Amino acid sequence: MMAMTRWPLLLGTLGVLLLGTGLSAENSITAPRMEPPEGPMSDTHWVREIEQVFPRSENCRQCHDRQDGEWTVGRERAIRSNAPPRVDLTFPHGTAITTPLFQHVFGLWLQTQPTGDQRTRCLSCHVPSITAFPQHTDKIARQVLSGTVTVEGISCATCHAVDHVHAENGSSPPTFSLKPGKAFFGPFPSPEENLVHPAQQSDLYRGAHYCAACHFDKVKDVTRPDLPGEILQGTVCQDCHMEQSTGSATSKRGAMTRPIGRHEFHGVIVPALMLKNRNLQAEWMPRLDIEVSGSTQRVTGTVLIRNGSLPHSFPGGDPLLKQFVLTITAIDGHGKTVAEEQKRFGSSYAEVLRNPNPDPLIRGGTTRRIPFTLAVQAGARPARIQAVLSSALLPEADPTLLERYLTSLPSDHERAEAKRLLTEYTLPTLLTFRSRALEGKEMMP
Template identity: 60%
Template sequence: MGDVKGHSRWCRSGRITVAVCVLVLVGITGVYRGGAIAQKADGQAPSHDWIDEIEKVFIRSEDCKQCHDRHYEEWKGVREQTPDLKTFGRVDAALLHGTSLESPVFRTVLGVWMQTNPTAEEQRRCLSCHVPSTTVFPQHAEKIAAQVLAGKPQVEGIGCASCHLIGSVEKNGGPPPTFKLQPGNTLFGPYADPEENLVHQAAQSDLYRGANFCASCHFDKVKDVTQKDLPGEILQGTICQDCHMEPSTGSSTSKRGAMTRAIGRHWFRGVVIPGTLLKNRNLQAEWMPRLDIEVGKTGGTVEGTALVKIGSLPHSFPDGDPVLKQFYLTVTAKDAKGKVLAEEIKHFGLPYDKILRGPIPDPFIKGGHTRKVPFSLTVPAGATAATVEAVLSYALIPTPEPALRDKYLATLASDKEREEAKKILSEYTQPRMLTYRAKSL
């Protein structure tokens, strides 16, 4: 939280005059309490009244940067300017919260999905986690979607206020998201002793040290979104923030604060820190999916069941997203020389025209469960199957039907935009292998 006491000490040091110090405090206070129009990155004020309405409640993160510059830079990815981040708005295959609307990946997926003619309510449902302010201002969801599709979002997606205005979560579960925003001048956080300041009120909430805070949007990751702690021996005492907000010490502001206070990085890396897996072999064993095969031969038919298993870790892997992620189970029969005799591909996942129509389905495989997938392969006459192989792969987004893809590409304004969209669709629909199993017959 902001530390105005630090400003005062700075002023008294003689580096700036008291008058200037007062102006700084009054100016910052006016940004929040006065509901002043927040400036865009290019210095231009928003041109629509409905944007002003949103930003009077959801102060832009650029204004928080005045005191919380370290967290701002992490959230925005300023310190991680990798080619992936510049091109796709991601780091290590994880989309940063600060690019939730600006990412070309989100624009492309939303654009394809919009060609399936979702209702206004379905659009609000889609945006509720990408733009939490739509849960307070649902009447503006369609205008926000239109700005994203134009590649010029003027409102902020997941900003500082989106998370720090969460006062509670739904205790009885329910449709995601389960967070409850509390619009006002109070920003919530994990500290028991927030500094008094003239910029905004601050209050501690135990919610910020609970898995249920993250699971209010990332509902697919855990078995029970209402629980503060992750159950089980392997992750006992661990919450989402321990891995995805890299632990550090220091001050949450750039001005002063307790320099030995525990803080977490605000870039929310989506790929778990490798060291966590390396130092906890039980965690690695429980996390990784594995395959087994039950199979038999009857004449020219090879049939059986592929068993997809995952340990009891209370975190779906890999990113058990039941909305966009696609899974492919490829079962292949080969002869003794390795020649492919027959192959069957089982596809699991929603197509674009089914997304957010009706209840959100369960992930492909939940922690502690085994999914049984039957298969039947017909071997050509005169050939003999010697082995059966099973490969489990996944893709990050659905592959659109050619007509749907072309319909979306036709809405883009230039060949450059179309080429970028094609590249995104090609990369993100590419299957990535998870695990493999072979069995002799």
């Protein structure tokens, strides 16, 4: 049994992070993009070594062609849509290490000179097989940086080799163990015998803590297999993100025998599900409230960010690189801004995996209180207070850090493309807002 620690990023979202052992800090930062060597003993031999233990997903197609088709549709849709995600778009597991976004975020983070252990913890979510083959971490890193990935990241074999989840407390992410071998695990209680591989039932595949081992801050309590709460009691991650259907795990049988989950792994929103479930629709977005007290010098108060019963932290968990901006503005009766304060939340690239994991902006089923103080212009009379909450998937990189990474790229075209992509994902997107008129006793004289 081989234990591994999986850490997100999300994207989600995206997932989109970091790397493993064996790659020296000097080489990881300054080495130019490397092309795979040619010849019969090229570095593909180590990929074959991994695939002897974790077969490629396309090998599963012969029997599981329905699941393979769903997986492929999700992956190809993400590849065609390599742009900042809309609220209804995400990058699925099949593109965990192949998107240009991951390549550039990973390369940029390497400029902060993470240790080998920190790089390993990053890659364990994007390439779970690295936990069984840590000696190949530097090779995987070079493939990611070169944009010539041949090793498979998240795959059928790695997901269905998980046989145990370790979740000791809610203060640190869960870890899980892989059990490589001929047997694969799944949710069905009585898997049928076959001539290809043994199958074993595991309750993990109907538990939220299975997903939380990488998506570690998406749920209130990562140690529990269920999601607490009266409205969604009995619901698990798989119910929403693996839309339920009926059929057979092996499409060759053709019988409508039992419920099965789709393997497209829908992201932020499944539109049909949102329309059917009004509770989910009502609770998905956070809500802002404003409490205000007035004075002759300034306006003080509190913005309350409320998240309903949805199990997610907002907006979708995994806070490693996500950024939030809360802007509080005082506006007079003519619509003119007379005072403004901006509060930012999120980690820098240099803080990732070095400091304790940051708390999400707001956990599911909770309210966060953000105090503010607005110094109003002399003689101005504010009539209302407005609060705007925005988020971005990535922080703005330190200019020196960004320049070092861009310099490591081999051409002006690639430097321009990397800068464009990283910039787009740092742009904040409006999440929600609230405006409150000031009452007479709250308005400055």
